Structure formats: structure tokens, C-alpha cells
Amino acid sequence: MVGAEALVRWHHPVHGQVPPDEFIPIAESTALIQPLGQFVLESALEQARRWRQAGLSLGLAVNLSVRNLLDPALVDRVAELIARAGVAPGSLTVEITESGVMTDPEAAIAMLWGLRRISVRLSVDDFGTGYSSLAYLKRLPVDEVKLDKSFVLNMTSDPDDAAIVRSTIELAHNLGLQLVAEGVENQETLELLASLGCDVAQGFHLARPMPAADLARLATGDAWTHPASLG
Numbered sequence: 001m002v003g004a005e006a007l008v009r010w011h012h013p014v015h016g017q018v019p020p021d022e023f024i025p026i027a028e029s030t031a032l033i034q035p036l037g038q039f040v041l042e043s044a045l046e047q048a049r050r051w052r053q054a055g056l057s058l059g060l061a062v063n064l065s066v067r068n069l070l071d072p073a074l075v076d077r078v079a080e081l082i083a084r085a086g087v088a089p090g091s092l093t094v095e096i097t098e099s100g101v102m103t104d105p106e107a108a109i110a111m112l113w114g115l116r117r118i119s120v121r122l123s124v125d126d127f128g129t130g131y132s133s134l135a136y137l138k139r140l141p142v143d144e145v146k147l148d149k150s151f152v153l154n155m156t157s158d159p160d161d162a163a164i165v166r167s168t169i170e171l172a173h174n175l176g177l178q179l180v181a182e183g184v185e186n187q188e189t190l191e192l193l194a195s196l197g198c199d200v201a202q203g204f205h206l207a208r209p210m211p212a213a214d215l216a217r218l219a220t221g222d223a224w225t226h227p228a229s230l231g
Helices: 020-028 033-053 074-085 098-103 105-117 159-174 187-195 212-220
Strands: 003-005 010-012 016-018 059-063 092-097 121-127 144-147 178-181
Touching: 020 033, 033 059, 033 074, 033 092, 033 212, 059 121, 074 092, 074 105, 092 098, 092 105, 098 105, 098 121, 105 121, 144 159, 159 178
Parallel strands: 003 059, 059 092, 092 121, 121 144, 144 178
Antiparallel strands: 010 016
8 A cells, every 4th residue: 555545525414425526516616625625635634644653654645626726825835734744745646637737737837846846746637538638748747647447447348448548557657657547446457457567556446435544454454455456
């Protein structure tokens, strides 16, 4: 296990658990996405601090929306939160989507370079589902691309999906990037990804969403027993 991804959940006192695909679009259409992004970053880095104090070294990835990415104060805010948590900047990975970058490519690229200068890791999430140009991809100061699960889920039975996965792994490696495959839901897919040279796998076959305390037990106990895991 090399890391975890922070997933935001809303437990509403009246409506119960509200899924993120319901409240995130509303937050993104208003100014609420900025304080929400701040909250998630702060909570994630605080959790990383607790893990480090417990002797557990895990990277933590946080998704940021385009509104967060284009916030002029983002780099200073992230640097302040990292310093406050007392964790290494490289333990935080900021994930951004292709569509987020393409909203304002020049401003987004400038902001990503700002995050790179403070040693935060950068990742392109849901790769393959947006409309970005390879000309922009080669300009992004990112460390990894995350191949969208829509290509991974059926790669063992669909030759076209398998070809896309293979080609994307080669593209990432040729650009000096790490490839993370999302949506790994069975051992057969995991083993095929390993044979293709994929770097890291993520999905329900490896671990389902869980509270931070459960993840710590998984990382340090006997529950993590996947010998073919990629990272």
C-alpha cells in the first residue's frame, strides 16, 4: 500500500448521507466549493499528521475542483496547511481533472507550477474522459496520470479497452509519468495490469472506501494480503 485518496461525505442531520455526486456540483456552482476544498485539504493533512505520528507512512491524494485550482491564494494556502500539519509536502498529491485544466489552461498550468515549487505531487484524474490536448499534457508539471475506470473495468473482456490501457501506460511512461489504474475490481484485472507494467492500482478489489481508522488497521495488520498488488 502506497497511499490513500481522501473522499468527502456529507452526513446530513435530516436527509442522512448525501452522496458527493449530489452536493459537489452544487458547491462547484457557488462560492461554497472554495471553503469545502479548504476543509478537505486541512482534514486530509491533519489525518496524514496523525498517521505519521503513529509510524504509518502513507501518501494522501486530494481532488481539487477548477475553482480551487484557479484560486490565486491556493499555493500559499496549501503551503501553510502543510507547515501546520508538519508533514512532508511530497506526502500530499493534488488531483485535478483534464476538464478542470482545460477551463483555463494557462492559468491552471501556472498554478500547477506553483504547487510543484512547494514539492506537492500532482496527478491528472479521470484521464481519457476529457478533451485535453497532448500538447497541454506534455506541459503539465504532473507526476502521474490516473486512467479512468471506464477503460479498466472491462479490459479483460474488451480488446479495445485493453488496447487503450496498454497504450496509455506506454504514453505515461514515455513522458516520465506514473500510471495509476482506477476501477480494479477483480484479481484478473490486477494481474493483467501488472503484466502491462502499470505502476499503481486502485479499486474495490484492493479496498473499499472506509474511515481513516479502519484504513490504518488495514495498512498495518494482516488484512492487506494481496501479493499481486502493484504498489
